Amino acid sequence: MSYDAISLTKSLIQCPSVTPSDAGCLDILTKALTDAGFQCREINRGETKNLWAKIGASQPSILFCGHVDVVPAGSAPWKFPPFEPTESEGYLYGRGAQDMKTSDAAFTAAACRFVLEYPNFNGSISFLITSDEEGDGRDGTKFALEALMKTEEAPMCCIVGEPSCSVKLGDTIKNGRRGSLNGKLILKGIQGHVAYPEKVKNPIHMVGPLISRLSSEVWDEGFGPFPPTSFQISNIHAGTGAVNVVPPVCEITFNIRYNPAHTAKSLEEKIESICRGLGLDYSVAWQESAEPFFAQGTFLTSRLSKAITAVTGIEPVLSTSGGTSDGRFVKNWCPDIVEFGPTNDRIHKIDERVELSQISDLAEIYYQTLRNIFLDQTHE
CATH class of the missing domain: 3.40.630.10 (Zn peptidases)
Known part of the structure; x- marks a missing residue:
């Protein structure tokens, strides 16, 4: 046959x-x-x-x-x-x-x-x-x-x-x-009227420094035959739909494709350290999809x-x-x-x-x- x-x-x-x-x-x-x-x-x-x-x-x-x-x-x-x-x-x-x-x-x-x-x-x-x-x-x-x-x-x-x-x-x-690590980061602010900036804390404004810090981070120079680790933001969500309301939270989802120079745990600790260093009020949910x-x-x-x-x-x-x-x-x-x-x-x-x-x-x-x-x- x-x-x-x-x-x-x-x-x-x-x-x-x-x-x-x-x-x-x-x-x-x-x-x-x-x-x-x-x-x-x-x-x-x-x-x-x-x-x-x-x-x-x-x-x-x-x-x-x-x-x-x-x-x-x-x-x-x-x-x-x-x-x-x-x-x-x-x-x-x-x-x-x-x-x-x-x-x-x-x-x-x-x-x-x-x-x-x-x-x-x-x-x-x-x-x-x-x-x-x-x-x-x-x-x-x-x-x-x-x-x-x-x-x-x-x-x-x-x-x-x-x-x-x-x-x-x-x-x-x-x-x-490479490994793949997903994160859903929630920046917490204080909702309120845009006309009273002293009474609100805008989580969207926090995004700028955080994105600048994470996107410029040199995670490594590569590892053996592996390319350098990369960080990419895939989604940003915030706002109530009203033009005159500061939202209470801003949600960012991102992915890291990482080489064996790192573990998922070490990357999680690194990113949370950056958030703390910027004085952010945040929570983050992690999902490792691949080692x-x-x-x-x-x-x-x-x-x-x-x-x-x-x-x-x-x-x-x-x-x-x-x-x-x-x-x-x-x-x-x-x-x-x-x-x-x-x-x-x-x-x-x-x-x-x-x-x-x-x-x-x-x-x-x-x-x-x-x-x-x-x-x-x-x-x-």
Whole structure:
């Protein structure tokens, strides 16, 4: 039996799997993996489905981590219906084409091909696929891992199939990600009539010095391969709607993308120290959405890079740029983790698409990576 990554990608795109629905995607993957000999089960909670599939029980071992859920298609018109996979001028159009049904299909095709060609390989291959990555993720990979860590041996390495490449397939491997810390800061004032400034305390006026201080702060100069930590304000809310009323509070929401030079706790303490230093009456609610991670080993990156070059002729660069992924959960179980998938120029946009050649090439890269892991027994 052969496994065609393009056909499998089309089948997944046909499923309108807007978070947290899998809309049948996991049944498609389960069928393909089961036919190839994988043992499959679901670890579900609420409306979220999580597929765990595994073959083999020894080392070396690799985990493929992915998601089948997608963001909504949006209200803007598409060139082709977003859940009707359409080939046009060398591209496959559809929601999830880049993010990240192509990777799910390509790794499934590669893994099934590998185990059928090498049924007696030494090692294990596993999948953890969720329908809740684009949402809050509470019932997705994080929840499934809490159960798996109690019963399963940690894999030696992990590929997260997020679209990692910038211009051409193979140009970038993400071998780390910055952490993400959110804050909601409330500056407290005294409400009153604008005509009596001596009787009010305007929290909006406090914003200026605080923003100046925080936006000019040099948090660090970068950390190893990581870019400098960045602070960005995303929202400011204040006012009663009346022109003659000083409001009682001003609310600021912000995000910090931080490298391993910091922890969420150290950044929280730093910002609250700045607020106290400015004499502000404030409260702040913190939410850490991701810790930073960095794959310092070379076991996986060397074998993946070798496969990429063999298929595309490109020598990939290692990067820690970009947002967050479910790698932030996997890192606590499997520290040798990277992200590698197709190009990312159309993710979350209308007319999301992927080059048809990328789908086949990505499946070949994943397949060659499996060969490099399991057939080359000279491990670092």
